[in-house]
Amino acid sequence: MKIILNGEPRDVTASRLSDLMEELGFAGAKVATAVNEDFVPAGARAQTKLAEGDRLEVLAPMQGG
Amino acid sequence: MVMRGFYGHTLANPLMLGTAGYPSPAILAEAFRASNAAVATVSLRRESAGGAGQDFWAMIRDLGIPVLPNTAGCHTVKEAVTTAHMAREVFDTPWVKLEVIGHTDSLQPDVFGLVEAARVLTEEGFQVFPYTTDDLIVAEKLLTAGCEVLMPWGAPIGSGLGLNNPYGLRAMRAEFPDVPLVVDAGIGLPSHAAQAMELGFDAVLLNTAVAQAGDPAKMAKAMAEAALAGQAAFVADPMEPRDMAEPSTPVIGKGFLE
Numbered sequence: 001m002k003i004i005l006n007g008e009p010r011d012v013t014a015s016r017l018s019d020l021m022e023e024l025g026f027a028g029a030k031v032a033t034a035v036n037e038d039f040v041p042a043g044a045r046a047q048t049k050l051a052e053g054d055r056l057e058v059l060a061p062m063q064g065g
Numbered sequence: 066m067v068m069r070g071f072y073g074h075t076l077a078n079p080l081m082l083g084t085a086g087y088p089s090p091a092i093l094a095e096a097f098r099a100s101n102a103a104v105a106t107v108s109l110r111r112e113s114a115g116g117a118g119q120d121f122w123a124m125i126r127d128l129g130i131p132v133l134p135n136t137a138g139c140h141t142v143k144e145a146v147t148t149a150h151m152a153r154e155v156f157d158t159p160w161v162k163l164e165v166i167g168h169t170d171s172l173q174p175d176v177f178g179l180v181e182a183a184r185v186l187t188e189e190g191f192q193v194f195p196y197t198t199d200d201l202i203v204a205e206k207l208l209t210a211g212c213e214v215l216m217p218w219g220a221p222i223g224s225g226l227g228l229n230n231p232y233g234l235r236a237m238r239a240e241f242p243d244v245p246l247v248v249d250a251g252i253g254l255p256s257h258a259a260q261a262m263e264l265g266f267d268a269v270l271l272n273t274a275v276a277q278a279g280d281p282a283k284m285a286k287a288m289a290e291a292a293l294a295g296q297a298a299f300v301a302d303p304m305e306p307r308d309m310a311e312p313s314t315p316v317i318g319k320g321f322l323e
Binding site: 007025032038039057058059 | 083084085086087106107108109110111112114116117118119121122125134135137143147150151152154155156222223272273
């Protein structure tokens with residue numbers, strides 16, 4: 001299915017967020033996730049399913065002032 | 066000297082330093098080492114396929130100082146609150162430098178949204194460092210919302226203009242003698258940092274002035290020394306300025322030589 005990952009269209013196979021993070025290469029990474037603009041804590045990724053067109057944000061530590 | 070804690074944490078020195086815009090990660094680390102900055106501000110941004118954020122985090126962790134995640138770029142309460150939630154999970158800290166931006170050109174905070182977001186986050190256990198203006202009524206409302214620190218701007222973010230309204234900052238210090246105060250944004254030169262500390266502020270937070278200097282490590286050190294000098298000057302209780310001259314050399318005893 002097609003989702004929007006960090007603003008870009010992306011074809012993915014997994015629908016469960018925890019599986020999807022693995023598929024996208026983010027397993028074990030220091031990142032936080034939001035689906036359709038709502039925060040999904042790491043502990044809730046296994047219970048969170050994505051559907052066609054959902055927007056996933058994967059945010060990481062970055063430079064800041 | 067009064068040491069005001071930041072949510073129970075005493076800063077090792079009065080400099081909080083940003084991590085953005087340095088020529089290289091090595092120069093960033095050098096600036097932190099040279100200045101002994103007590104806190105590093107950080108943000109959350111989209112992770113790249115190459116995992117740039119992971120490398121950045123490893124470097125920041127090695128600095129061994131507390132991190133203060135920001136909500137930079139957020140324009141709404143919801144966006145700021147969601148960003149704070151995500152930052153708390155990633156950085157494992159209740160601290161958040163709360164920014165709710167109201168104006169794109171000046172990056173002036175939307176103080177109405179700021180107070181609302183501060184209330185929501187405080188109720189959820191966050192320890193909020195609000196990026197605000199020098200407005201005393203807004204400050205009062207932030208404290209009522211649960212903030213125990215106030216961070217008024219000196220001038221717009223990244224402008225390097227210094228303290229645009231020293232009167233307003235002095236009034237803030239006088240009005241809230243027990244609240245830790247930080248000048249956040251606008252500091253361009255060590256003299257600005259010293260001036261903020263001479264007013265009795267507890268710390269200065271700056272980024273661009275160091276990151277964009279020709280020699281960031283040298284500038285970071287200069288900022289730290291200036292902040293400490295200003296702090297010492299405040300403690301030393303400076304003289305009152307006066308309009309008329311008063312000779313410092315004794316008048317009595319001058320020889321008659323005309």
